[in-house]
Amino acid sequence: MYSWVKQWAIDRFGEVKEAKGGEEVRVNCPNPNCLGKKGVRDTKFHLYINIKSGVFICPRCGWKGHLREFVEWVDGTTWNEFVKYLRYNEFTDLGFDEFKKKIFEKLTNKSTQTSNKKVKLYKELPFKTLKITKETIAFRYLKRRGFSMEDVEKFSLRYCIEGKYAFRIIVPFYENRKLVYYIARKYVEDIPGVKVKNPSSSDNRMLPKNEVLFNIDNIDVTKPVVITEGVFDAMTVPNGIALLGKYMSKQQILKLKRKNVSKATVCLDRDAWTDTVSLAKTLKTYGFDVYVVRLTEYKDPNEAGKLYMRRLLLKAEKLDFSLMVKTQLNQ
Template identity: 35%
Template sequence: MLKQNDKNIVVSTLTGVLGSHLTLKGNELAFYCPFCNHHKPKLQVNTETQKWHCWTCNSGGKKLTSLLKKLDVDRKTISIIREIYGDSNYNPQLEDADTKVFISLPKEFISLSETPKGFNPEYKHAMHYLTQRGITEKDIIKYNIGYCKEGLYGQRVIIPSYNSDGSLNYFVSRSYYPDNKMKYKNPPISKNVICFDSQVNWNEPIILCEGVFDAITIKRNAIPLLGKFPSRTLVEKIFMSGITDIIISLDNDAINEALKAAEYFRKQGIHVKMMYLKDKDAADMGYEKFYEELKKTKEFSSEEL
């Protein structure tokens, strides 16, 4: 049985990433599920057994640390929780195998490929924003881009990502109103995924870029990193697929991370090209300008470090 102080740390950690909760019987807590975004607290967590389960989407696991990993909690916090439960025989493979996560789009999600009937200002604002960013109707259909009029992701466009099996593995939400201080509001889950995996031909060279709008602009075999460095899952897929050519196109503020990634892949025998975009990213440059710059790009060498 957990000591009260340890239990307080566990509950505080869970509340910090999942928000408010209901206290149930027998060390059970109920939270709002970050994977299916149900409007009621359906994610049940037992602070003694560590088991967690959502009664709506069936996401669950046998260790709290597996839940925290999916929520992208920092390693130090996860290590503290692991020590509290005395999980000294930690095995990440077994932990991942015991974990099931099923995420879903917000229940308020509306596809932008569907023209609404009657007056709908939110639809018009969403379409106007995407048009300004160079997103076409073909892109909207290809990536199943939508929007939410209300709810947690209200007044935002939603860009889903699907894995190679066609299952949702992540989504990005972006406000279409310029005065919104929080431009991006993404689900509180791990980014250890391959974004737009369903759109990638793993028999061809791939382009690594930073954001979803960059990848949509590039159009062919572009993978957004959702950050500045490839995820573990992406790196594993690159090696398993036998990729021989990679193009790295990150923003100017991520040049150090881009160089590290380029050198890492080069040492593994992969041909790497580095695109130095200076003041603009791919989404700002546009499709034609991007490929003009790509033609000028030479193979990366360690002398560039």
């Protein structure tokens, strides 16, 4: 029984309707793509939530699922954080906007507190690294990939000549100035081992790979954040972040939300057009203004280079209904 739903929905939506003697709470569907036949937003309380089963459905746009998904979408938080909040707080009679701001602040503070308690992060890289200078082989490698000494500084790049990361460039990931992850990329091809090494997944002083976003500390939230796959791609484009793959987890999306990022450009590798479209759609449901670019001549942003990418990004297309139709036809 989700008896708090009605109060929560009033706080979030201002007005609700009830059906089935209070068993169902109905709100105006907040899905920006729920536009009906006439292309207008819902004003007739089409989305209903069953407070006994916790199931919600909007027959107008077909969005349905468990309350859990709906709350996460509306509040931009995770269900666990939300439930924790419910346990020790009563709903107040604050107005809609102020209440939402308050609860959101509380949830974000709470979540950083718990994650700090859970993960005792390293103060610095937990092994011996060296400074990259112009004369090093590590820098020669970076230069071949289009990077300068300014990039070395900006992204705090280091390198190793001994230990398990010998002859690798270390790319650290920071969040709020704290080290949360790193990768170790070979700069000499003829050494054994995989191209890229990650911290051991049993190292519980690092965050999991699917929760980190490379370069999140450096982004300018007033400009579109460019979402790429690899760290060298993110370093090639302006305002870039890297997912370390083609998939963006909910935790990664919520991290962008918490930073107050509102515009995002999806810029994955050439082989990932389907993933690009699907990520763009997902980001749109989280309320981002979404743009997409498609690489055709090069396999990834780093191969394309800084200048080419700047030009390509100027031509990024906004994801709206017509582009969604077009991309579906082109897939």
